[in-house]
Amino acid sequence: MKKIIAILLALATILSLSACKVNKNNGESEPYDANDYQANLNKIEEEQSKKAAKEAEKASEVNAEIDEYIEKVGKTNPKTQIVVKSNYALGRKYLKFEFNKKGEFENHFVYYFFDTYENYRAVYESEKNRDSVTVVDHDKDTQMVVVRLDEYPESTYDEVYKIYSSEATIGLGFTLVE
Structure with a gap:
């Protein structure tokens, strides 16, 4: 549930910030490029996926340690x-x-x-x-x-x-x- 909320907040932030892109030369706004938006979205999804995989791997290791300890009980x-x-x-x-x-x-x-x-x-x-x-x-x-x-x-x-x-x-x- 926390992961879903974090993803939704990240997407909301990107959408609100990506409504327009500031031209660095003169500070004027120009329309945001859809390709940049999709690239950023893909990057966020990839990072979230890697983080979830690491958490799942750690949880699996912890469960294995617990099972081993229970066997010792x-x-x-x-x-x-x-x-x-x-x-x-x-x-x-x-x-x-x-x-x-x-x-x-x-x-x-x-x-x-x-x-x-x-x-x-x-x-x-x-x-x-x-x-x-x-x-x-x-x-x-x-x-x-x-x-x-x-x-x-x-x-x-x-x-x-x-x-x-x-x-x-x-x-x-x-x-x-x-």
Whole structure:
């Protein structure tokens, strides 16, 4: 949408400025040459096309980095790890619960992948200033923040798995990644 508005503004500016062409020798106006107008229009369209291609390439690289990081988040493994994907209005969110070999709770991580830089920045700033939370990783290019919750519940693998595999929790937008 922003690109379309930028193109329309550029075209409006060209049209308003190109209604007449000033003769540099004596400052008088003369009719604007249609060939010059078309050449300028073609140049603007070419620049916009190159810019859009660069943005698409960068977005593709960022999405590949995010997918690679999500692979590192992992999947639910019996007795050692539970990974939950959550519906999140600002982007993607994953919860990762880690357990020792006895099934006792050890770590809880939250992985955020934001749709906009502004959302990334706002959550990063709020999370890094919270008590009981440690920001363990963040990246402004991929708009990702990973936090570890420092206060752990007294839970076991079976209890957490039961919560996130229940119909009520699934109905709230949580999905086990298996």
